Amino acid sequence: MFQIVNKRELNSAVTLLEIEAPFVAKKAQAGQFIIFRVDEFSERVPLTIADYNREKGTVTIIFQKVGFSTNLLASKEIGDTISDFVGPLGTATEYEGMKKVAVVGGGVGCAIAYPQAKALHELGVEVDVIVGFRNKDIVILEDEMKAVSTNYYLMTDDGSKAEKGFVTDKLKALIEGGNEYDTVIAIGPIPMMKFVSLTTKPYGIKTIVSLNPIMIDGTGMCGGCRVTVGGEIKFACVDGPDFDGHLVDFDELINRNSIYKEREGEISKDHVCRMDKLAKDLIQ
Amino acid sequence: MANMSLEKIKMPEQAPNIRNKNFEEVALGYTAEMAMEEATRCLNCKHKPCIEGCPVNVRIPEFIAEVAKGDFMAAYKIITSTNALPAVCGRVCPQESQCEAKCVRGIKGEAVAIGRLERFVADWYMANCNETPEKPETNGKKVAVVGSGPSSLACAGDLAKAGYEVTVFEAFHKAGGVLVYGIPEFRLPKGIVQKEIDTLAALGVKFMTNMVIGKVLSIDEIIEDMGFEAVFIGTGAGLPTFMSIPGEALVGVYSANEYLTRINLMKAYLSEYDTPIRNSKAVAVVGGGNVAMDAARCAKRLGAENVYIVYRRSEAEMPARLEEVHHAKEEGIEFHLLRNPVQILNNGSGQVCGIECLKMELGEPDASGRRSPVPIEGSNYVIDVDTVVMSIGTSPNPLIRSTTKGLESNRRGCLVVNEETNQTTREGVYAGGDAVTGAATVILAMGAGKKAAAAIDEYLKNK
Numbered sequence: 001m002f003q004i005v006n007k008r009e010l011n012s013a014v015t016l017l018e019i020e021a022p023f024v025a026k027k028a029q030a031g032q033f034i035i036f037r038v039d040e041f042s043e044r045v046p047l048t049i050a051d052y053n054r055e056k057g058t059v060t061i062i063f064q065k066v067g068f069s070t071n072l073l074a075s076k077e078i079g080d081t082i083s084d085f086v087g088p089l090g091t092a093t094e095y096e097g098m099k100k101v102a103v104v105g106g107g108v109g110c111a112i113a114y115p116q117a118k119a120l121h122e123l124g125v126e127v128d129v130i131v132g133f134r135n136k137d138i139v140i141l142e143d144e145m146k147a148v149s150t151n152y153y154l155m156t157d158d159g160s161k162a163e164k165g166f167v168t169d170k171l172k173a174l175i176e177g178g179n180e181y182d183t184v185i186a187i188g189p190i191p192m193m194k195f196v197s198l199t200t201k202p203y204g205i206k207t208i209v210s211l212n213p214i215m216i217d218g219t220g221m222c223g224g225c226r227v228t229v230g231g232e233i234k235f236a237c238v239d240g241p242d243f244d245g246h247l248v249d250f251d252e253l254i255n256r257n258s259i260y261k262e263r264e265g266e267i268s269k270d271h272v273c274r275m276d277k278l279a280k281d282l283i284q
Numbered sequence: 285m286a287n288m289s290l291e292k293i294k295m296p297e298q299a300p301n302i303r304n305k306n307f308e309e310v311a312l313g314y315t316a317e318m319a320m321e322e323a324t325r326c327l328n329c330k331h332k333p334c335i336e337g338c339p340v341n342v343r344i345p346e347f348i349a350e351v352a353k354g355d356f357m358a359a360y361k362i363i364t365s366t367n368a369l370p371a372v373c374g375r376v377c378p379q380e381s382q383c384e385a386k387c388v389r390g391i392k393g394e395a396v397a398i399g400r401l402e403r404f405v406a407d408w409y410m411a412n413c414n415e416t417p418e419k420p421e422t423n424g425k426k427v428a429v430v431g432s433g434p435s436s437l438a439c440a441g442d443l444a445k446a447g448y449e450v451t452v453f454e455a456f457h458k459a460g461g462v463l464v465y466g467i468p469e470f471r472l473p474k475g476i477v478q479k480e481i482d483t484l485a486a487l488g489v490k491f492m493t494n495m496v497i498g499k500v501l502s503i504d505e506i507i508e509d510m511g512f513e514a515v516f517i518g519t520g521a522g523l524p525t526f527m528s529i530p531g532e533a534l535v536g537v538y539s540a541n542e543y544l545t546r547i548n549l550m551k552a553y554l555s556e557y558d559t560p561i562r563n564s565k566a567v568a569v570v571g572g573g574n575v576a577m578d579a580a581r582c583a584k585r586l587g588a589e590n591v592y593i594v595y596r597r598s599e600a601e602m603p604a605r606l607e608e609v610h611h612a613k614e615e616g617i618e619f620h621l622l623r624n625p626v627q628i629l630n631n632g633s634g635q636v637c638g639i640e641c642l643k644m645e646l647g648e649p650d651a652s653g654r655r656s657p658v659p660i661e662g663s664n665y666v667i668d669v670d671t672v673v674m675s676i677g678t679s680p681n682p683l684i685r686s687t688t689k690g691l692e693s694n695r696r697g698c699l700v701v702n703e704e705t706n707q708t709t710r711e712g713v714y715a716g717g718d719a720v721t722g723a724a725t726v727i728l729a730m731g732a733g734k735k736a737a738a739a740i741d742e743y744l745k746n747k
């Protein structure tokens with residue numbers, strides 16, 4: 001059992017949990033993830049390690065409520081326990097030789113981009129952070145990102161805060177403006193990572209993306225997380241989740257991630273009863 | 285006077301058209317009367333050929349003689365002196381190529397039903413004897429066991445009985461290895477596996493789930509930082525293989541590992557579980573082993589109308605247990621034999637709509653005397669399916685060997701061990717089961733675990 005020791009609602013859809021998991025905390029590195037299960041009936045769901053505290057033995061995760069399992073997790077409170085929390089999984093990001101990096105985060109992807117920016121910052125690398133949100137109400141991790149970046153650029157789709165436009169507009173402007181990034185790290189919705197990769201390609205800037213295919217074990221035993229990179233099959237849970245954005249077949253990934261779309265709708269319906277019951281248990 | 289009937293006492297089973305809609309056990313087991321009756325078919329042969337057929341040398345005629353007398357407790361003691369998991373082996377051993385293959389009664393008629401009798405004895409014991417084993421006095425030495433499949437369970441059990449403090453580290457959230465994530469409930473009820481695990485826990489074995497060794501801890505850290513004096517690696521052969529044919533990335537293509545894990549470990553067939561699985565009407569399972577039969581029979585039970593086995597050789601070469609092939613056919617699985625998939629077809633929106641196969645014929649025998657299949661040009665045809673399950677084999681996961689210095693493996697990724705002791709190329713580190721042999725059987729894995737336990741005991745006594 002793994003206990004929740006801290007909880008913060010970052011916006012109406014994004015939750016931060018700090019969870020006691022000493023073995024994971026001891027080994028965690030930026031770019032790695034965990035898989036959690038809330039209880040015996042739950043799916044196994046992957047989430048990036050947003051932060052960790054080796055002394056306290058805790059790991060922080062930041063996630064968006066998008067469906068049944070993320071809502072179930074978000075319904076847990078400080079002091080509650082969840083049944084499973086396994087990690088650290090995946091390969092840590094390689095920062096070898098990086099001097100000036102643009103970290104691009106889209107939406108909840110910022111939670112995944114944050115530990116990368118932080119790790120780079122701690123290594124003394126110059127980090128420009130470009131983040132994009134639909135509107136001002138859902139901006140997350142502003143102070144945290146500012147603290148670990150050389151320059152922080154905030155974009156909103158509707159212009160309700162800071163600059164109006166997409167992260168790709170800003171990235172292109174910065175590159176054109178003479179910023180010589182040796183690497184761009186892009187994390188967010190798949191279409192956003194695809195367009196960042198297309199943006200950097202003409203300039204030949206190495207671009208790392210963090211892929212989020214559907215996973216179950218996270219150890220390389222199911223092949224469900226397979227992605228095509230440079231024409232080869234890779235298992236994102238062990239070979240990634242970081243890959244060279246110029247080689248990833250994003251359209252295939254978008255298609256594969258749609259497999260349970262209908263079923264997920266049904267599950268949410270089926271599970272209204274389970275959610276209700278859980279809620280009642282909580283009240284009693 | 286022995287019972288000279290040419291046939292085994294029939295095993296009561298659920299009817300095919302009922303069982304292919306539920307996940308309850310197919311074979312219901314002998315009653316005491318049936319077991320005693322079947323036991324009288326054993327001739328108690330002097331040279332005991334059956335024993336040689338069993339990889340762990342269960343003293344077959346001896347235990348069967350006790351069954352015939354009705355002394356099931358004595359039978360149980362005899363079996364468990366060499367076999368740690370009789371309730372499992374009685375159900376899943378390929379008896380027809382092991383113990384029963386050597387039975388003299390098989391020369392004319394059917395062999396003695398050794399597996400069914402073993403199962404009966406083990407089930408009888410579980411139902412009638414609730415004594416929890418006593419925790420032996422500890423000798424203060426710690427041994428780590430990585431993985432919790434049959435090799436690990438057998439190794440942990442023997443070491444615990446010898447007084448070692450054993451901790452099992454398992455990557456999944458539940459212990460049991462293939463016995464829980466691969467083999468379906470209708471062949472091996474999970475309650476049986478859980479009982480074995482509970483027994484080990486009562487003996488003092490600690491189970492730490494959610495621990496992916498090689499990630500959260502390395503073998504070296506287990507030894508150096510955590511004070512374990514020896515390690516057994518029983519991590520199996522769980523890495524799935526794909527065919528590298530066009531269409532394998534389409535929505536609706538699963539590895540058998542993923543398909544079976546969702547169903548068996550994560551209970552996708554029970555509505556109270558959140559696990560999603562594809563709602564399939566027609567499923568092609570590629571392969572001819574136990575894994576393929578299990579995937580096909582699961583697909584049928586989940587409601588697919590048409591389920592096909594596509595296998596590149598003929599039925600005689602199928603590695604699956606005879607009983608599973610027989611059961612699959614009874615349940616309405618259709619076999620496309622001597623057929624090889626060449627591509628999986630896209631319905632235009634990224635989903636599977638068919639599998640294109642090539643017919644094969646058996647060619648001239650090769651150097652090994654085996655006739656290998658050769659494609660018949662232009663014989664392509666399409667089977668309409670919305671789901672494809674690839675079940676063409678697995679190999680050992682590289683995670684541990686790639687994170688542990690000095691652990692040698694062979695070309696196929698299997699750990700190299702000393703055949704006498706199952707020690708790896710690292711002192712104090714032992715291995716067994718599928719991680720060493722590649723995908724094999726429960727009984728071989730169990731035997732390897734027992735052998736390693738004896739060697740570890742020897743090593744630590746002399747250390």
Ligand SMILES: Cc1cc2nc3c(=O)[nH]c(=O)nc-3n(C[C@H](O)[C@H](O)[C@H](O)COP(=O)(O)OP(=O)(O)OC[C@H]3O[C@@H](n4cnc5c(N)ncnc54)[C@H](O)[C@@H]3O)c2cc1C
Pocket residue numbers: 033043044045046047048049062063064065066067068069070071108111112211212213214215216241257258260261264265
């Ligand atoms: C390596 C990795 C790291 C991730 N890190 C984060 C993170 O830090 N924060 C965050 O908010 N999200 C993260 N995700 C995505 C997160 O796993 C999904 O949002 C979550 O699984 C949705 O589950 P659900 O039941 O709530 O929603 P559902 O309604 O079941 O699914 C919504 C969508 O999530 C995806 N999804 C569903 N099940 C899985 C699964 N088992 N594995 C992966 N994706 C799935 C599918 O695209 C699906 O369409 C990460 C995914 C991966 C693979």
Ligand SMILES: Cc1cc2nc3c(=O)[nH]c(=O)nc-3n(C[C@H](O)[C@H](O)[C@H](O)COP(=O)(O)OP(=O)(O)OC[C@H]3O[C@@H](n4cnc5c(N)ncnc54)[C@H](O)[C@@H]3O)c2cc1C
Pocket residue numbers: 376377378430431432433434435436453454455456460461462463466467495496497498518519520521522544574575578605681683684716717718719723724725726727729
């Ligand atoms: C679907 C299916 C059906 C089968 N049917 C039969 C049958 O009818 N009869 C028969 O005799 N055999 C059958 N087999 C084969 C048999 O199950 C295996 O040979 C046997 O289980 C191997 O045992 P093992 O102990 O080596 O490993 P496994 O049972 O494979 O267990 C290995 C365990 O190690 C864990 N692990 C892996 N890596 C790590 C790590 N890094 N850290 C921690 N834990 C880890 C895994 O999660 C797993 O739980 C079948 C196999 C499958 C897949």
Ligand code: SF4
Pocket residue numbers: 337338339340341342344367373374377379382383384398399402727
């Ligand atoms: S363990 Fe397997 S091979 Fe040995 S006697 Fe029992 S069923 Fe036969």
Ligand code: SF4
Pocket residue numbers: 325326327328329332333334335344345386387388389396398
């Ligand atoms: S070979 Fe058959 S008949 Fe002979 S002892 Fe063994 S089980 Fe009995």
Ligand code: FES
Pocket residue numbers: 214215216217218219220221222223224225226235236237238
């Ligand atoms: S999640 Fe199963 S292989 Fe990656």
Ligand SMILES: [Mg+2]
Pocket residue numbers: 043067068069264
């Ligand atoms: Mg879900």
